[in-house]
Amino acid sequence: MNPKIRNPLLLVVGIVIVGVVLQFSINAYIQILILQIMMYSIAAMGLNLVNGYTGQFSLGHAGFMAVGAYTSAYLSQIFPGFLESTHLLGFFLFSILSGCLAAVFGYAVGLPSLRLKGDYLAIVTLGFGEILRVTLLNIDTLGAARGITGIVPYPELGFLDRFWVSFVYISIWFFISLYAVWRLTRGRHGRQFLSVREDEVAALSLGLNTTHIKVKSFVIASFLAGIAGSIYAHLISIVSPSVFGFMMSVNIVVMVVLGGMGSFSGCILAAAFVTVAPELLRSLQSITGFDLRMVLFSLSLILIMIFRPQGLFGSKEIPDLWRSWKAKKL
């Protein structure tokens, strides 16, 4: 069969098989965790374009997730019947709108602030996240400090239950994002991003518009964060300003750095680690009586930075590692 048809077909079959396996072998708690990992991976892959590929340090990614989440939440509040009548199509529409609005925010924030470098950029993006959070706290139509509750969850379709529909829906976005960033970074755009990261002055002297390139990666990252935010809104059913604070931004940055800057499979694995590790450590709490989860989490963060500064995978992907492992074995 032609690989152009075969690969997507295999993907669809794969999603269905994995979904069936997850459905019948795992309890609801772990199912939700898996969905969250996929959601965070989408945001982390976007941020990887900015932090890993373009070398610009953004600490306000939770702000763009908040824009996406609130857009979806607000839309489903003012058009309550729309999602039910259109099935999954309405969710797609809302997600895309959320992503677009987040991208607009990304453009508005990125254009002035990407003139700055390094630590300054980190602080300005952090500041943007905080300002957005305080603004959301003060808008009464968006629920102020309470946030928006009772957001329409993913529906049950025919014989498919809620987990299945969410799984398929999030998988579709997950693979669209993965495919998009993969193609993007392996073409002309990816080389432009890398050239800005490696040496901005050299890129400038080659006639590249570095500001344009930086803003481009920032806007794409914000779009993906908006999508992740929209998924968050329908998955958790509650959005509130306190969720999208500094900790959420730090978590997403940690996923990128832990997985290795510029490695997409790395940042998916790191997203899994960051989401699952605090949950696994929950059992430790019942033994020691203290809430040691975050203590151990932050300690492991420091140790990984000291002993494996390039992250788990460096800039390699899992297929690269697989190939080199096979070559060594032969």
Added chain:
Amino acid sequence: MIPESSDFFQHLVNGLSLGSIYALIALGYTMVYGVLQLINFAHADIYMMGAFASYYVSRWMGLEIEPGFYALTMALLTSMLACAVLGILIERLAYRPLRRAPKLNILITAIGVSLLLQFGAQVMFGADPKVFPTLIVDQSLIETPFLILKTLDVTVFAVTLLALLALHYLVYHTKMGKSMRAVSHSTVSASLLGINVNRVIVFTFVLGSCLAGIGSVLVGLKYPKIEPLMGVMIGLKAFVAAVLGGIGSMSGAVLGAMIMGLSEEFVVAYLSSTLRDALAFGLLIGILIWKPSGLMGKNTIEKV
């Protein structure tokens, strides 16, 4: 709304005293940035640990029974000592192994240390707020129709002023201070001239942490509620103050902190208290876009 003149002077005093607390913390950020080009995210949590250290020691020594000069001095000394030791430990264990690593890794480590201190403090001291003991009696010193000067505000000014004078002496009139300025100017040429860079960095951490320790006691006296997350917001604002003044410049940090303290006090007094936290970042974004090097920072030209 037209501000009444009596209120105006009172807010001025409050703003200045808030500003001097910001200044003490902002100086720690700006000095460490000067020698290491690192935003020491853990600085705010060193400050929090100082508050807890002086809280426990003053409870243990029964300092609140006899408030006064002795009690204040003891609290300040314990807090400074605790912060200095913590600063040295953090530098030695977390930052020194990463001296040659990419900047992003050090930044992530700093965030990690900050989280570790925050959550470690929650495990050790409990997450509920504690009431800081009264170490000096707060009474009115001067009462005029325009303003009331209280002991606390005067203490905050006096202690800050003393600390700043001591800092000025240490940085501009001792050999160590001279090496510190040299390292801040250029690490490579300083080490070529035989300056022990690591020792200078440790010295800088000790200085910055001591100032944070002083700040923590003053905050404890003025707003007597301490908790493990007390450093987060004040740390961010002090950092903004440092950037506002031009990071790396010590007089800039003090100026920036005063501007921050005053503008915050007046915004809360005459506009809205919900704007308090957004103001700091709004101010920061404005200044960075208009003059990225800060008010008193040097313009750097990138050479190829």
